[in-house]
Amino acid sequence: MKKQKELWNIFFTMLKIGLFTFGGGYAMIALLENEFIGKKHWIEKDEFLDMVAIAESTPGPIAINAATYIGYKTFGIWGSLLATLAICIPSFVIIYAISLFFDLFLSLTLVAYAFRGIQVGVIYLIGSAGLRMLKNVKKKPLPLLILSVTLTGMLLCSIFAVNFSTIFYILISGALGVAVYLCSLLRTRREDVKK
Numbered sequence: 586m587k588k589q590k591e592l593w594n595i596f597f598t599m600l601k602i603g604l605f606t607f608g609g610g611y612a613m614i615a616l617l618e619n620e621f622i623g624k625k626h627w628i629e630k631d632e633f634l635d636m637v638a639i640a641e642s643t644p645g646p647i648a649i650n651a652a653t654y655i656g657y658k659t660f661g662i663w664g665s666l667l668a669t670l671a672i673c674i675p676s677f678v679i680i681y682a683i684s685l686f687f688d689l690f691l692s693l694t695l696v697a698y699a700f701r702g703i704q705v706g707v708i709y710l711i712g713s714a715g716l717r718m719l720k721n722v723k724k725k726p727l728p729l730l731i732l733s734v735t736l737t738g739m740l741l742c743s744i745f746a747v748n749f750s751t752i753f754y755i756l757i758s759g760a761l762g763v764a765v766y767l768c769s770l771l772r773t774r775r776e777d778v779k780k
Contacts, residue, residue, distance in 0.1 A: 588660070591659075591660060592660055592663060592664060592667055594625075595655070595656055595659060595660060595664055595667060595668050595671075596667045596668070596670075596671045597671070598620055598625065598671075599652050599656075599667075599668045599669075599671035599672040600671040600672070600674060600675065601620075602616055602617065602620060602648070602652075602672060603648070603671065603672040603673065603674060603675040603676060604675035606648070612707045612710040612711055612714075613647065613648045613651075613710075614637060614647070614710075614711075614714035614718070615710050615713055615714040615717070616710075617633075617637075617648070617651055618633055618714065618717065621633060621655060627655055627658070627659050628655070628658070630721050631721075633721075634718060634721055634722070636651055636654050636655075637651070637718065639654070640654065641755075642755050642759070648672055649669055649672055649673065652665075652668040652669050652671070652672040653665045653668060653669045655668060656668030656669065719732075727761070727762070727765050731758050731761060731762070735754050735758060738754065739751075739754070
Protein backbone atom coordinates (compact mmCIF):
# COMPACT_ATOMS: atom_id res chain seq x y z
CA MET A 586 0.00 0.00 0.00
CA LYS A 587 2.82 2.41 0.88
CA LYS A 588 4.68 1.61 -2.36
CA GLN A 589 1.51 2.22 -4.36
CA LYS A 590 1.11 5.63 -2.69
CA GLU A 591 4.75 6.49 -3.48
CA LEU A 592 4.26 5.46 -7.11
CA TRP A 593 1.25 7.79 -7.37
CA ASN A 594 3.36 10.49 -5.74
CA ILE A 595 6.07 10.22 -8.41
CA PHE A 596 3.40 10.04 -11.14
CA PHE A 597 1.69 13.27 -10.04
CA THR A 598 5.02 15.03 -9.43
CA MET A 599 6.17 14.30 -12.97
CA LEU A 600 2.74 15.19 -14.35
CA LYS A 601 3.00 18.58 -12.62
CA ILE A 602 6.50 19.16 -13.99
CA GLY A 603 5.37 18.24 -17.50
CA LEU A 604 2.29 20.44 -17.27
CA PHE A 605 3.75 23.62 -15.80
CA THR A 606 7.13 23.88 -17.48
CA PHE A 607 7.51 25.77 -20.75
CA GLY A 608 10.60 26.10 -22.88
CA GLY A 609 11.97 22.58 -23.08
CA GLY A 610 14.54 20.66 -21.09
CA TYR A 611 16.85 23.50 -20.01
CA ALA A 612 13.93 25.49 -18.67
CA MET A 613 12.83 22.41 -16.72
CA ILE A 614 16.14 22.09 -14.88
CA ALA A 615 15.20 24.68 -12.24
CA LEU A 616 11.86 22.98 -11.57
CA LEU A 617 13.45 19.53 -11.56
CA GLU A 618 16.04 20.70 -9.04
CA ASN A 619 13.38 22.26 -6.82
CA GLU A 620 11.21 19.13 -6.85
CA PHE A 621 13.88 16.42 -6.69
CA ILE A 622 16.21 18.04 -4.15
CA GLY A 623 14.24 20.70 -2.29
CA LYS A 624 10.77 19.21 -1.86
CA LYS A 625 10.99 15.44 -2.33
CA HIS A 626 14.63 14.85 -1.28
CA TRP A 627 14.93 12.03 -3.82
CA ILE A 628 18.56 12.90 -4.69
CA GLU A 629 21.44 15.09 -3.48
CA LYS A 630 22.91 18.11 -5.32
CA ASP A 631 25.98 16.26 -6.60
CA GLU A 632 23.85 13.44 -7.96
CA PHE A 633 21.52 16.00 -9.57
CA LEU A 634 24.45 17.57 -11.45
CA ASP A 635 25.55 14.12 -12.62
CA MET A 636 21.96 13.27 -13.64
CA VAL A 637 21.66 16.47 -15.70
CA ALA A 638 24.99 15.79 -17.43
CA ILE A 639 23.97 12.22 -18.27
CA ALA A 640 20.41 13.18 -19.26
CA GLU A 641 21.75 15.88 -21.58
CA SER A 642 24.37 13.71 -23.23
CA THR A 643 22.11 10.69 -23.85
CA PRO A 644 19.58 10.60 -26.70
CA GLY A 645 16.16 12.08 -26.00
CA PRO A 646 14.76 15.08 -24.18
CA ILE A 647 16.46 15.96 -20.90
CA ALA A 648 13.20 15.97 -18.92
CA ILE A 649 12.22 12.48 -20.04
CA ASN A 650 15.71 11.12 -19.34
CA ALA A 651 15.71 12.76 -15.90
CA ALA A 652 12.22 11.45 -15.11
CA THR A 653 13.22 7.94 -16.16
CA TYR A 654 16.35 8.12 -14.00
CA ILE A 655 14.53 9.39 -10.91
CA GLY A 656 11.70 6.92 -11.36
CA TYR A 657 14.10 3.99 -11.65
CA LYS A 658 16.31 5.14 -8.79
CA THR A 659 13.45 5.60 -6.37
CA PHE A 660 10.95 2.89 -7.35
CA GLY A 661 12.56 0.58 -9.91
CA ILE A 662 11.14 -0.28 -13.32
CA TRP A 663 7.54 0.63 -12.45
CA GLY A 664 8.71 3.99 -11.16
CA SER A 665 10.65 4.71 -14.35
CA LEU A 666 7.67 3.75 -16.53
CA LEU A 667 5.20 5.86 -14.55
CA ALA A 668 7.54 8.85 -14.32
CA THR A 669 8.28 8.78 -18.05
CA LEU A 670 4.60 8.41 -18.94
CA ALA A 671 3.56 11.19 -16.57
CA ILE A 672 6.07 13.72 -17.87
CA CYS A 673 5.01 12.99 -21.49
CA ILE A 674 1.22 13.14 -21.04
CA PRO A 675 0.81 16.95 -20.73
CA SER A 676 2.95 17.72 -23.79
CA PHE A 677 1.15 15.12 -25.88
CA VAL A 678 -2.32 16.36 -24.88
CA ILE A 679 -1.45 20.05 -25.36
CA ILE A 680 0.24 19.54 -28.74
CA TYR A 681 -2.63 17.34 -29.93
CA ALA A 682 -5.19 19.97 -28.90
CA ILE A 683 -3.19 22.75 -30.57
CA SER A 684 -2.82 20.71 -33.78
CA LEU A 685 -6.61 20.49 -34.08
CA PHE A 686 -6.92 24.28 -34.13
CA PHE A 687 -3.40 25.27 -35.21
CA ASP A 688 -4.22 27.93 -37.82
CA LEU A 689 -6.90 29.54 -35.66
CA PHE A 690 -4.64 29.32 -32.61
CA LEU A 691 -1.73 31.16 -34.26
CA SER A 692 -3.94 33.95 -35.58
CA LEU A 693 -5.01 35.02 -32.06
CA THR A 694 -3.17 38.17 -30.98
CA LEU A 695 -3.47 37.22 -27.33
CA VAL A 696 -1.67 33.93 -27.99
CA ALA A 697 1.19 35.71 -29.79
CA TYR A 698 1.67 38.06 -26.81
CA ALA A 699 1.46 35.14 -24.38
CA PHE A 700 4.26 33.35 -26.22
CA ARG A 701 6.43 36.48 -26.11
CA GLY A 702 5.94 36.62 -22.36
CA ILE A 703 6.72 32.92 -22.03
CA GLN A 704 9.98 33.43 -23.98
CA VAL A 705 11.18 35.95 -21.38
CA GLY A 706 10.27 33.55 -18.59
CA VAL A 707 12.13 30.71 -20.30
CA ILE A 708 15.29 32.84 -20.63
CA TYR A 709 15.12 33.54 -16.90
CA LEU A 710 14.59 29.85 -16.03
CA ILE A 711 17.52 28.71 -18.18
CA GLY A 712 19.80 31.43 -16.79
CA SER A 713 18.90 30.76 -13.15
CA ALA A 714 19.33 26.99 -13.58
CA GLY A 715 22.73 27.56 -15.21
CA LEU A 716 23.90 29.85 -12.39
CA ARG A 717 22.74 27.40 -9.71
CA MET A 718 24.56 24.55 -11.41
CA LEU A 719 27.66 26.73 -11.79
CA LYS A 720 27.66 27.38 -8.03
CA ASN A 721 27.53 23.62 -7.38
CA VAL A 722 30.44 22.73 -9.66
CA LYS A 723 33.31 21.31 -7.62
CA LYS A 724 36.02 23.93 -7.33
CA LYS A 725 38.80 21.66 -8.58
CA PRO A 726 41.25 22.53 -11.36
CA LEU A 727 39.94 20.10 -14.01
CA PRO A 728 36.22 21.03 -13.84
CA LEU A 729 37.09 24.74 -13.76
CA LEU A 730 39.50 24.35 -16.70
CA ILE A 731 36.95 22.41 -18.78
CA LEU A 732 34.24 24.96 -17.94
CA SER A 733 36.49 27.91 -18.87
CA VAL A 734 37.68 26.37 -22.14
CA THR A 735 34.14 25.34 -23.13
CA LEU A 736 32.65 28.77 -22.37
CA THR A 737 35.48 30.51 -24.22
CA GLY A 738 35.10 28.17 -27.19
CA MET A 739 31.34 28.67 -27.34
CA LEU A 740 31.73 32.44 -27.09
CA LEU A 741 34.37 32.56 -29.84
CA CYS A 742 32.31 30.28 -32.11
CA SER A 743 29.30 32.55 -31.60
CA ILE A 744 31.25 35.76 -32.23
CA PHE A 745 32.96 34.48 -35.38
CA ALA A 746 29.90 32.53 -36.61
CA VAL A 747 31.74 29.20 -36.59
CA ASN A 748 29.44 26.20 -36.74
CA PHE A 749 30.70 23.88 -33.97
CA SER A 750 28.23 21.40 -32.53
CA THR A 751 27.74 21.19 -28.77
CA ILE A 752 28.06 17.42 -29.15
CA PHE A 753 31.78 17.94 -29.74
CA TYR A 754 32.07 19.96 -26.51
CA ILE A 755 30.45 17.07 -24.63
CA LEU A 756 32.65 14.44 -26.28
CA ILE A 757 35.88 16.41 -25.80
CA SER A 758 35.05 17.18 -22.15
CA GLY A 759 34.18 13.53 -21.49
CA ALA A 760 37.42 12.36 -23.12
CA LEU A 761 39.44 14.83 -21.01
CA GLY A 762 37.71 13.63 -17.84
CA VAL A 763 38.44 9.97 -18.67
CA ALA A 764 42.06 10.80 -19.56
CA VAL A 765 42.63 12.63 -16.27
CA TYR A 766 41.00 9.77 -14.34
CA LEU A 767 43.19 7.18 -16.07
CA CYS A 768 46.32 9.27 -15.41
CA SER A 769 45.46 9.60 -11.71
CA LEU A 770 44.74 5.85 -11.54
CA LEU A 771 48.11 5.11 -13.17
CA ARG A 772 49.90 7.49 -10.76
CA THR A 773 48.21 5.82 -7.77
CA ARG A 774 49.30 2.36 -8.96
CA ARG A 775 52.88 3.52 -9.44
CA GLU A 776 52.95 4.94 -5.90
CA ASP A 777 51.56 1.65 -4.56
CA VAL A 778 54.24 -0.33 -6.43
CA LYS A 779 57.00 1.90 -5.01
CA LYS A 780 55.77 1.28 -1.45
